[in-house]
Amino acid sequence: MVPAWLWLLCVSVPQALPEAQPAELSVEIPENYGGNFPLYLTKLLLPREGAEGQIMLSGDSGKAAQGPFAMDPDSGFLLVTRALDREEQAEYQLQVTLETQDRRVLWGPQPVLVRVKDENDQVPQFSQAIYRAQLSRGTRPGIPFLFLEASDQDEPGTANSDLRFRILSQAPAQPSPDMFQLEPRQGALALSPKGSTSLDHALEKTYQLLVQVKDMGDQASGHQAIATVEVSIIENTWVPLEPIHLAENLKVLYPHHIAQVHWSGDDVHYRLESQPLGPFDVDAEGNLYVTRELDTEAQAEYVLQVWAQNSRGEDYAAPLELHVLVMDENDNVPVCPPRGPAVSIPELSPPGTEVTRLSAEDADAPGSPNSHIVYQLLSPESEDEVEGRAFQVDPTSGSVTLGALPLQAGQNILLLVLAMDLAGAEGGFSSTCEVEVEVTDINDHAPEFTTSQIGPISLPEDVEPGTLVAMLTATDADLEPAFRLMDFAIEREDTEGTFDLDWEPDSGHVGLRLCKNLSYEAAPSHKVVVVVRSVAELVGPGPGPGATATVTVLVERVMPPPKLDQERYEASVPISAPAGSLLLTIQSSDPISRCLRFSLVNDSEGWLCIEKVSGEVHTAQSLQGAQPGDTYTVLVEAQDTDEPRLSTSAPLVIHFLKAPPAPALTPAPVPSRYLCTPRQDHGVIVSGPSKDSDLASGHGPYSFALGPNPTVQRDWRLQTLNGSHAYLTLALHWVEPREHIIPVVVSHNAQMWQLLVRVIVCRCNVEGQCMRKVGRMKGMPTKLSAVGILVGTLLAIGIFLILIFTHRTLSRKKDLDQPADSVPLKATV
Numbered sequence: 001m002v003p004a005w006l007w008l009l010c011v012s013v014p015q016a017l018p019e020a021q022p023a024e025l026s027v028e029i030p031e032n033y034g035g036n037f038p039l040y041l042t043k044l045l046l047p048r049e050g051a052e053g054q055i056m057l058s059g060d061s062g063k064a065a066q067g068p069f070a071m072d073p074d075s076g077f078l079l080v081t082r083a084l085d086r087e088e089q090a091e092y093q094l095q096v097t098l099e100t101q102d103r104r105v106l107w108g109p110q111p112v113l114v115r116v117k118d119e120n121d122q123v124p125q126f127s128q129a130i131y132r133a134q135l136s137r138g139t140r141p142g143i144p145f146l147f148l149e150a151s152d153q154d155e156p157g158t159a160n161s162d163l164r165f166r167i168l169s170q171a172p173a174q175p176s177p178d179m180f181q182l183e184p185r186q187g188a189l190a191l192s193p194k195g196s197t198s199l200d201h202a203l204e205k206t207y208q209l210l211v212q213v214k215d216m217g218d219q220a221s222g223h224q225a226i227a228t229v230e231v232s233i234i235e236n237t238w239v240p241l242e243p244i245h246l247a248e249n250l251k252v253l254y255p256h257h258i259a260q261v262h263w264s265g266d267d268v269h270y271r272l273e274s275q276p277l278g279p280f281d282v283d284a285e286g287n288l289y290v291t292r293e294l295d296t297e298a299q300a301e302y303v304l305q306v307w308a309q310n311s312r313g314e315d316y317a318a319p320l321e322l323h324v325l326v327m328d329e330n331d332n333v334p335v336c337p338p339r340g341p342a343v344s345i346p347e348l349s350p351p352g353t354e355v356t357r358l359s360a361e362d363a364d365a366p367g368s369p370n371s372h373i374v375y376q377l378l379s380p381e382s383e384d385e386v387e388g389r390a391f392q393v394d395p396t397s398g399s400v401t402l403g404a405l406p407l408q409a410g411q412n413i414l415l416l417v418l419a420m421d422l423a424g425a426e427g428g429f430s431s432t433c434e435v436e437v438e439v440t441d442i443n444d445h446a447p448e449f450t451t452s453q454i455g456p457i458s459l460p461e462d463v464e465p466g467t468l469v470a471m472l473t474a475t476d477a478d479l480e481p482a483f484r485l486m487d488f489a490i491e492r493e494d495t496e497g498t499f500d501l502d503w504e505p506d507s508g509h510v511g512l513r514l515c516k517n518l519s520y521e522a523a524p525s526h527k528v529v530v531v532v533r534s535v536a537e538l539v540g541p542g543p544g545p546g547a548t549a550t551v552t553v554l555v556e557r558v559m560p561p562p563k564l565d566q567e568r569y570e571a572s573v574p575i576s577a578p579a580g581s582l583l584l585t586i587q588s589s590d591p592i593s594r595c596l597r598f599s600l601v602n603d604s605e606g607w608l609c610i611e612k613v614s615g616e617v618h619t620a621q622s623l624q625g626a627q628p629g630d631t632y633t634v635l636v637e638a639q640d641t642d643e644p645r646l647s648t649s650a651p652l653v654i655h656f657l658k659a660p661p662a663p664a665l666t667p668a669p670v671p672s673r674y675l676c677t678p679r680q681d682h683g684v685i686v687s688g689p690s691k692d693s694d695l696a697s698g699h700g701p702y703s704f705a706l707g708p709n710p711t712v713q714r715d716w717r718l719q720t721l722n723g724s725h726a727y728l729t730l731a732l733h734w735v736e737p738r739e740h741i742i743p744v745v746v747s748h749n750a751q752m753w754q755l756l757v758r759v760i761v762c763r764c765n766v767e768g769q770c771m772r773k774v775g776r777m778k779g780m781p782t783k784l785s786a787v788g789i790l791v792g793t794l795l796a797i798g799i800f801l802i803l804i805f806t807h808r809t810l811s812r813k814k815d816l817d818q819p820a821d822s823v824p825l826k827a828t829v
């Protein structure tokens, strides 16, 4: 029951799962097996009923060739028929299948991997029997210059193929027996540290090394091989290079060869680095190239480093340094500094003051003529004379300084300065630099009056305070408004406080105003000295004479027009009035004494005349044509003799009266007076009005005149005192001392009469009086003495009367010469 079940299982499982892969079987077999063959390797678990089918053994991927392997059909063992060589074939892939006659698969396929286990049966082999290498002096110790190669056919990764290199011997062993070192695993041959130090002194040109390679790693056993290494010592050609000068913008074919380096040893690879990064390259032969055009302005100098390296990239020696200098070409134009804001220079700055310092940039090589810049002033054009130059430019430093020509405030100057490279030589480049200069104002001008003397200005006395007397104008040559502000003051004035100044703060005009009433009497003229100053502080010399102005003011006296005592005058005159009849006297009523001159304005008939000085109005001729009852009006004008402008006038109305009947001539008592000669200041008052009411009817002016006798007119003078009295004085210095009877014609209201004024002229005594013998009174008079004096006086009067009468008789004779119409009238003494 059980085998039937197992068979069923064994048969049915592969049938049910024909694709199922049984686990791979792995079998190891030692290489070069020295025992009997066939060698049973492993037993396969075939089904029991193996007889029914046929066991098939095939090689890789169903190939029929199974090589040295076979299956024992009876036992189901896999067996090998001969010894295997791993170096020939290391692995065999086999498949075992149980098939029927008609090639139906009953079991399998079962993969079987047969591995041949390695045996150290191979000897390591050097790639060359003799290695030749060149070694440059100066190679660093430990840097391999030759790599030995060896191979071992045994299984890689096992000790059988694990190779070790070793120097067996060195010949010659001078100057040191171990000049070289060999890396055991890599076979890299290098100088030992000792060899490195002694190589330079070594005279030997060649070293022969016997080298060994051995398998089995570090174990003592193993196979080995031997080779020879010939090392030739070569002089060091790795020498420093001179700097290379390369022109910028060089037009050649690139890459352009610039230098060559050479490492004299074998197995060399060059590496190049440029600091900073530049267009440089090195090829396998050590040729250095520049690969494109250079620009000194971009980079003027490069430092190239070239390394000589072995194939592992290790440096044989220190790198060589190579300086590449890019030679400048004058390919850059000087560049002016950017034009900045205007440079402010105060006016009157001394010559030599630095305005600015130009510094143009030239990108060409510093220190070369290509960047050597010189400066030249283009504008304002430089004068030949130093005095004519406002600016100077130092060619080398570019310093712009002030010249001798003074600048004026407010000027705005654009300086053009040429900056030339190649030190100004021909063929160089140049640029024009601009510098703006602004000359600022300083308060160096004092304000000045346009006129220093003003006037004389005439001012009437009555001009009102506050009146503008004069306008003064001052100017300031400065430009800055703040420097043009002025301050005015009265420096000197005759009368304090009479005048005042008045000005707007920002104007140059100042008004001189009157503050007080003027008075001609107090001051007929004024001198006012006005000064002007700059409000801001003045720089430089102080104010000159123009800072003062003198105003002369003359005070004009103001006179009121003359005033007459009446606004209208009236007089009456009989039409029969003779020429020269006094009508009235015009008088001034001025409180102040002034000289007036009277005149008649429109006396068209010519009837009247007026005394210029006294104002007496007389008839000028007989009033022919005038009718009684008529009036005649003329204008009387009074003019101030000092100020003819000043005048006044008043109408004078003359009323014409009927001619009166001829007056009766009444003898008048003859009063007498004494006047002494030589002439003294005495006179006799003659009264016009008569006590006779017929003659002296009404009031009004009386006019007086001396009688027509020429002697009388020569010796005497008659002046009208007022309307009713006249004053009789001696006209000559000396008049005969005796009794004089002087006829005086009086006219009044068309009546006229004659007075005979008796004047006794005597000799003057010392006191200017008549010498009269009069006794002196002493003490109180007694009754007796009083009677004596009375009698004496009466006696004296008697004698006096006798004297008078004798004189009268004498003078009567003279009266006979007088005209018949001159009738003596009464005279009041």
Ligand SMILES: *[C@@H]1O[C@H](CO)[C@@H](O)[C@H](O)[C@H]1NC(C)=O
Residues within 6 Å of the ligand: 517
């Ligand atoms: C100036 O004169 C005016 C007119 O004559 C007068 O009214 C005024 O009082 C005077 N002023 C002074 C300060 O004398």
Ligand SMILES: *[C@@H]1O[C@H](CO)[C@@H](O)[C@H](O)[C@H]1NC(C)=O
Residues within 6 Å of the ligand: 602, 603, 604, 605, 633, 634, 635, 651
């Ligand atoms: C003189 O002038 C005054 C005022 O103008 C006038 O009234 C008068 O009639 C004039 N007299 C004569 C004679 O023309």
Ligand SMILES: CC(=O)N[C@H]1CO[C@H](CO)[C@@H](O)[C@@H]1O
Residues within 6 Å of the ligand: 685, 721, 722, 723, 724, 725
């Ligand atoms: C009217 C008038 O004034 N008459 C006088 C004229 O002058 C004499 C002398 O001086 C006076 O006595 C009058 O009174």
